[in-house]
Amino acid sequence: MRNTAKFTTAVLAVGALTLGLTACGSDNKDDSASGSSDSGGPLIVAASPVPHAEILTFVKDNLAKKAGLDLEVKEFTDYVTPNTATEDGSVGANYFQNQPYLDDFNKKNGTHVVPVVTVHLEPLGLYSSKFKSADELKSGATVAVPNDTVNEARALKLLAANGLITLKDGVGNEATPADITGNPKKLKFKELEAAQTPRSLQDVDAAVINGNYAIEADLKPAEDALVLESPKDNPYGNFLAVKKGNEDDPRVKKLAKLLVSPEVNKFIQDKYAGSVIASF
Structure with a gap:
């Protein structure tokens, strides 16, 4: 059974990128403790519902336990909150974006989010x-x-x-x-x-x-x-990302390894039939 907390956010005004936006109903204090600062707690990952949260849920249900990873998936429906939540420690990582988007976001918002491992491409x-x-x-x-x-x-x-x-x-x-x-x-x-x-x-x-x-x-x-979009030499691969300094979190390393496993590759191929392409 899918065990994913769903979040919705207000539609952003044209061009707006605001650090104050947070997910409805989230408890940032509780999340912060297990999101990033407590490496012994569950790793909370912010993700877009499709395909990111679906891929993470596959990992959670099929691979995480054997790897000794306690994984929690939280869904967000916009492209801003996952980065602000990662920056403030409400979550320990996110999975939804590509490098050009992250570079632009960090520059405009003074955030310090960095990529860990590239997982897939979603052709525009x-x-x-x-x-x-x-x-x-x-x-x-x-x-x-x-x-x-x-x-x-x-x-x-x-x-x-x-x-x-x-x-x-x-x-x-x-x-x-x-x-x-x-x-x-x-x-x-x-x-x-x-x-x-x-x-x-x-x-x-x-x-x-x-x-x-x-x-x-x-x-x-x-x-x-x-x-x-052609996948050849495409710079828009989507990756797992964390706040700078958290790349060596043991939980993050475990998840990164699982996300580029043969099992995840097969899941992506079987479920998305070319609409999502594994990058590894």
């Missing part, structure tokens, strides 16, 4: 409930994209890689629609909090959706995406 995809191919997008079509710095740039790079737009040469992980130099279809962009992009499909012509949110919305990236 372009989806539509109105069209069956990207070529069908009409002039002036509206495309929803995530509004956080890194994921918006990632979305625009996906569109550029598939010939829908052209970006300035050398544009990095801070690209915005203002960096578009060519737009043959005169696409319009609707910037939304990443978690809201699947819900926008009925209101826009297409949406670029992060892999975890696509799966939660019962989309199958490997089958349903009009265009999908």
Whole structure:
């Protein structure tokens, strides 16, 4: 039986990254004791529900006991709280993000979260409930994209890689629609909090959706995406992360080893059928 505490957070205002955001109903004092400072207690890991929490729950139910790891999984539905909770010690680790996102988050918020081990890639995809191919997008079509710095740039790079737009040469992980130099279809962009992009499909012509949110919305990236990110040389692998200084926590080391085990690789292949790709 799944033993996972579920958390929900308020939808963030456009562009906001606030350190004050916390999960509804969480008890930070109790969590802090076992989250990071007490290496003898359970390791509490903050994770996005899909696929991160599902992968962690597989580890908890099938591998952790034999490895001597007491693991607790807490789900968060946004991309901010897992890092702030890791920074303040409410949780001992998190599993939901990629390196460009973390670099940007640490820079903007003064946090000290670091990666431990990369586990998987969730290819970003372009989806539509109105069209069956990207070529069908009409002039002036509206495309929803995530509004956080890194994921918006990632979305625009996906569109550029598939010939829908052209970006300035050398544009990095801070690209915005203002960096578009060519737009043959005169696409319009609707910037939304990443978690809201699947819900926008009925209101826009297409949406670029992060892999975890696509799966939660019962989309199958490997089958349903009009265009999908290539896994080759992809810098957006998702990893287990901790606050700097906690990398050598014995519990973290045990979990890191289990997350890149053959058993987890098989679980990812069997459950996600190419919509999530193991990075090891």
